[in-house]
Amino acid sequence: MKRVLVTGAAGFLGSHLCDRFIKEGYHVIGMDNLITGNLKNIEHLFKLEHFEFYHYDVSKFVHVPGKLDYILHFASPASPIDYLKIPIQTLKVGSLGTHNLLGLAKAKGACMLIASTSEVYGDPQVHPQPEDYWGNVNPVGPRGVYDEAKRFQEAMTMAYHTYHGVDTKIVRIFNTYGPRMRLNDGRVLPAFIGQALRGEDLTVFGDGSQTRSFCYVDDLVEGIYRLLLSDYHLPVNIGNPSEITIAQFAEEIIKLTGTNQKVTYKPLPADDPKQRQPDITLAKRILGWEPKVNRSEGLKITYDYFKGLSKEELYQSKHRFE
Ligand code: UDP
Numbered sequence: 323m324k325r326v327l328v329t330g331a332a333g334f335l336g337s338h339l340c341d342r343f344i345k346e347g348y349h350v351i352g353m354d355n356l357i358t359g360n361l362k363n364i365e366h367l368f369k370l371e372h373f374e375f376y377h378y379d380v381s382k383f384v385h386v387p388g389k390l391d392y393i394l395h396f397a398s399p400a401s402p403i404d405y406l407k408i409p410i411q412t413l414k415v416g417s418l419g420t421h422n423l424l425g426l427a428k429a430k431g432a433c434m435l436i437a438s439t440s441e442v443y444g445d446p447q448v449h450p451q452p453e454d455y456w457g458n459v460n461p462v463g464p465r466g467v468y469d470e471a472k473r474f475q476e477a478m479t480m481a482y483h484t485y486h487g488v489d490t491k492i493v494r495i496f497n498t499y500g501p502r503m504r505l506n507d508g509r510v511l512p513a514f515i516g517q518a519l520r521g522e523d524l525t526v527f528g529d530g531s532q533t534r535s536f537c538y539v540d541d542l543v544e545g546i547y548r549l550l551l552s553d554y555h556l557p558v559n560i561g562n563p564s565e566i567t568i569a570q571f572a573e574e575i576i577k578l579t580g581t582n583q584k585v586t587y588k589p590l591p592a593d594d595p596k597q598r599q600p601d602i603t604l605a606k607r608i609l610g611w612e613p614k615v616n617r618s619e620g621l622k623i624t625y626d627y628f629k630g631l632s633k634e635e636l637y638q639s640k641h642r643f644e
Pocket residue numbers: 401402497508509510511513514525526527528532534568590591594595
């Protein structure tokens with residue numbers, strides 16, 4: 323039986339990856355320090371013989387007994403509000419955490435896949451973004467702690483690949499959504515849905531003309547799974563190229579929720595990228611992958627998930643670090 327370690331296992335993406343590897347017949351070892359993760363996301367796995375969980379911070383030396391075939395490093399805060407609240411942890415998990423896990427991969431002869439991000443492109447001046455665009459990142463802005471940690475992470479991963487011969491994979495993840503997103507993580511989709519469910523106005527930052535391209539989580543997981551099993555070592559974009567302005571997205575959420583909420587405009591946060599859309603030519607070619615779930619289907623499933631949350635969860639959803 324293949325054994326896989328998933329860091330950030332109690333988070334949004336980590337928990338969906340655990341589900342997928344269990345379904346594929348792997349022994350899954352989840353690890354999370356639970357700063358932004360939530361055990362509720364993986365509660366259903368604890369009863370399984372082939373799932374185990376370590377409450378641990380990967381920024382410290384990591385030890386896992388027994389053999390390991392794969393390591394997927396998905397531990398990291400992942401929204402601008404989180405970076406502002408816990409900037410040092412964000413830097414550490416992307417840099418020190420990655421170094422520790424690469425060391426573990428080398429020691430175990432495991433293949434390691436790291437979760438990189440479209441944030442390595444910063445506020446991009448090339449549109450859509452192909453993998454060979456080097457980006458436009460402000461290292462000392464509010465997003466710098468995340469963006470630079472992720473850029474360092476890619477460099478460190480490539481160095482372990484070329485110098486130590488570790489089998490590594492790098493996925494650049496674009497905006498992804500689906501069930502188990504944290505209602506209070508500050509990201510636009512849970513923010514809008516939470517506001518609609520509480521009967522509040524939807525807060526659009528700036529004039530809403532900035533664009534994003536949203537990928538449903540199952541599509542992302544499929545792309546990651548294929549990349550892990552491929553023999554490609556350079557970064558690969560995984561995302562849905564269907565691009566939309568944030569103002570249009572607010573209208574879609576209002577329609578989806580059947581509410582009559584109004585939109586209010588707030589100042590645009592510093593260094594908020596004006597446009598973002600993945601060029602997925604490479605993923606199509608080397609992985610035969612492209613997204614299958616369109617936004618209206620994916621949003622419906624996601625909305626049903628948020629509707630199922632308790633009133634308490636809905637109303638205590640102001641940010642956890644406040
Ligand atoms: N955004 C917004 N209202 C909110 C939260 C976010 O208009 O309540 C905007 C944000 O400024 C950004 C876009 O939505 O332009 C996507 O934000 P998110 O934090 O989800 O992701 P990222 O900016 O990292 O792509």
